[in-house]
Amino acid sequence: MPVTQLNNPHQMEFTWTSFVANSRVQLILIAYFAIMFLFTRLGEGGLANFDDCYYAEKAKEILLTGDWLTLHYDGQPRFDNVPLFMWLMAIMFKFFGISTYTAKFFSALSGVGVVILVYLFAKYLYDHWVGFFSSFFMLTTPYFLKYSRHAMIDTTLAFFFMLSLLFFLWALKGRYGYFLLFGLAVGLSILLKSILGTFPIVIAILYLVLTRQWRIFRQPLFWAGIGVTIVVAAPWFIYEYVKYGQDFIRIHFVWLIYERAFVQYSESRHWYSYLDYLRILWIDYWPWIPLVTWSFVISVRDYWHSRDQREIFLIIWIVVVVGIMSLANEKKTWYLTSAFPAFSLIAGRYVTHLFSEKLKILLAKSIVLVFFVATVVIVAFPIPLGKERSGDIRGLVEAVKANTQFREPVLNYKLGFWGHRNSFLFYTDRSLTRPAMDVKSFKEKLQENPTLTCLTSKKYFHELQQHGSWQILKKSGSLVYFKRKFSN
Numbered sequence: 001m002p003v004t005q006l007n008n009p010h011q012m013e014f015t016w017t018s019f020v021a022n023s024r025v026q027l028i029l030i031a032y033f034a035i036m037f038l039f040t041r042l043g044e045g046g047l048a049n050f051d052d053c054y055y056a057e058k059a060k061e062i063l064l065t066g067d068w069l070t071l072h073y074d075g076q077p078r079f080d081n082v083p084l085f086m087w088l089m090a091i092m093f094k095f096f097g098i099s100t101y102t103a104k105f106f107s108a109l110s111g112v113g114v115v116i117l118v119y120l121f122a123k124y125l126y127d128h129w130v131g132f133f134s135s136f137f138m139l140t141t142p143y144f145l146k147y148s149r150h151a152m153i154d155t156t157l158a159f160f161f162m163l164s165l166l167f168f169l170w171a172l173k174g175r176y177g178y179f180l181l182f183g184l185a186v187g188l189s190i191l192l193k194s195i196l197g198t199f200p201i202v203i204a205i206l207y208l209v210l211t212r213q214w215r216i217f218r219q220p221l222f223w224a225g226i227g228v229t230i231v232v233a234a235p236w237f238i239y240e241y242v243k244y245g246q247d248f249i250r251i252h253f254v255w256l257i258y259e260r261a262f263v264q265y266s267e268s269r270h271w272y273s274y275l276d277y278l279r280i281l282w283i284d285y286w287p288w289i290p291l292v293t294w295s296f297v298i299s300v301r302d303y304w305h306s307r308d309q310r311e312i313f314l315i316i317w318i319v320v321v322v323g324i325m326s327l328a329n330e331k332k333t334w335y336l337t338s339a340f341p342a343f344s345l346i347a348g349r350y351v352t353h354l355f356s357e358k359l360k361i362l363l364a365k366s367i368v369l370v371f372f373v374a375t376v377v378i379v380a381f382p383i384p385l386g387k388e389r390s391g392d393i394r395g396l397v398e399a400v401k402a403n404t405q406f407r408e409p410v411l412n413y414k415l416g417f418w419g420h421r422n423s424f425l426f427y428t429d430r431s432l433t434r435p436a437m438d439v440k441s442f443k444e445k446l447q448e449n450p451t452l453t454c455l456t457s458k459k460y461f462h463e464l465q466q467h468g469s470w471q472i473l474k475k476s477g478s479l480v481y482f483k484r485k486f487s488n
Contacts, residue, residue: 020364023128027119029368030135034115036375037139038108038148043101046389046423052151053390053422055081056103059089060426069239074431075407077244079251083236084191085153103151110156111148115139117162118341122348124169125310129360134348136367137291138341143284147334149386153192154337160189161338164200165317172213176221183225187232195257197233199338201226203313203320210316211309261328276331277322284333285343292343295350314349317342390423395476396455400428403453403473403483409433410481413442413456413464424455439467446484453483 019025047053054073058081061072070077071086085106092102118138122131138144148155164185171178182204189197208216216222240248282289296318303311321339325331355363378385404410410424412435424432432455436442442464446452453473456464461480464470469485 017361017365020368021361023123023131026128026132026364027116029371030119030132030139031112031116033371033375034112034135034139036378037145038111040375040378041385042104042108042149043099045100045384045386046391046394047100047103047151047426048389049419049421049423051153051422052103053426055086055153056089056098056151057422057426059086059093059103060098062086062090063094069236070243074425079240079244079248080256081153082191082194084188085156088156089151104149107151107153107155108148110159111144113159114144114148114155114162114341117159117166118344118348121162121166121341122345124166125313125345126349126352130345130348130352132348132364133352134344137288137344137347139371141285141288141340141344143333144337144340146386147337152334154334157189157192157197158338158341160185160192160197161200162341164189165203168200168204169313171221171225172216176219179219179221179225180228181225183228184232186225187229190229190233191236194252196335196338199320199324201229202324203316206316206320207309207313210312260330264329273329274326277326277336280331280333281336288343288347291347291351295346298350299346314342314346318346390427392477392479393420393423393427396474396479396481397427399474399481400430400453404428404430407431409452411442411445411452411454412436413454414460415456415479420455439464443468450484450486453481455479455481 047056058071058073058078061075062068065072065075068087068090069083071081071083072078088106089103092105096102115135115138119128119131119135122128122134144155164182167178167182167185171182182200186197186200189200191197208214240252285292296315299311299315302308303315318339321336321342325335328335352360377383400410406429409431410428410433412420412433414435414437415432417432417434421432424430433445436445442454446454454470457478458475458480459478461470461482470482471485472480472482474481
């Protein structure tokens with residue numbers, strides 16, 4: 001009898017169907033696939049010069065200086081970033097060593113967290129099927145996967161951004177204590193990306209106003225949550241102001257938040273530049289941007305007819321992030337990472353309503369099978385999961401350290417300064433000077449300090465060979481590391 005049951009195809013089909021349709025199983029599978037996609041060979045390929053090495057160097061200098069409050073770069077205080085992401089990275093460096101993997105760890109972990117939160121968010125607002133398909137869209141968005149495998153802040157910000165909004169929705173169900181956790185998550189978001197971390201508060205207030213939930217503004221725990229945000233975020237800003245005064249204000253608020261966002265390049269800006277993110281998303285957010293665009297239109301239509309508060313919440317989320325960021329002059333797709341979960345949620349909600357229960361189960365089986373095969377392939381085969389980054393610099397590390405002292409400058413001949421400085425400093429612990437752009441100025445700098453070692457490209461090294469005698473210390477890719485050859 002047991003043998004008959006085990007070989008009954010209908011019984012096996014029922015078991016498999018129950019498996020993929022179970023919400024707990026779905027969540028476990030989503031988390032497993034997210035871990036596999038984001039952590040497999042995470043330490044390969046090196047760190048990108050921008051912005052990975054810039055943040056990683058600041059994290060490393062926390063350990064070098066012992067100063068956990070003021071961030072430093074090349075030994076000098078820097079006020080452009082708030083510290084939480086660098087704190088997390090420095091903790092990894094301290095306990096597990098300085099490496100590509102430890103630099104990227106919290107970004108990848110946050111990516112896993114975002115995918116899980118997408119599922120939980122969708123299940124809370126709709127059902128577990130919307131959660132499954134929304135998570136699928138999140139996990140198959142190449143731009144999200146790419147930057148979750150970088151040592152960059154934006155995916156970690158998206159995690160705390162989502163967490164704060166989920167706490168906010170839970171609090172609206174009468175469990176007002178969650179307003180305190182909402183405030184905590186917003187405070188941590190501010191410590192990740194300054195003013196951008198306040199967006200969940202903007203979304204929350206707009207949602208309360210548009211849905212006329214005025215009673216919440218009379219709820220003491222709501223304002224207590226705002227107080228928690230201030231208690232968590234304000235001390236760092238106060239400390240930096242007390243210690244550095246107007247230098248901190250001028251760099252962090254005037255230059256970074258105001259001038260860089262709204263003044264820089266404004267003279268060449270046209271009115272249609274405010275729509276640039278719509279164009280950028282149609283370039284970068286494939287394959288799902290057509291579906292997301294149509295789903296957004298459907299969500300607006302449905303809200304217009306039904307006044308469904310779930311729809312207006314997601315609409316506000318998208319409009320606040322994309323709309324406010326569109327006001328800034330500088331536009332990068334990763335600045336919108338906090339909106340990506342909302343994109344996935346409206347797409348998941350739309351497609352789920354199109355499918356019958358039978359088709360949902362069939363698609364779920366197919367997705368699980370394809371994802372399982374994909375995880376086997378990326379683990380078993382040496383398929384590149386990212387670009388090789390800073391390879392030329394990394395190939396010079398041993399030679400540079402053998403020929404220089406810690407923090408000793410290396411003379412730069414015609415190399416782009418910011419295009420090489422971050423990775424050179426992070427990997428070698430040596431400074432790269434601003435470039436000498438002609439032979440005369442290069443030789444003048446060498447006369448001031450004849451023992452300096454030098455760095456240039458192969459192309460420019462051939463040019464220098466006509467104007468002196470040089471000893472090549474190391475070649476790596478397109479770079480040549482060398483010094484002046486002294487006659488005996």
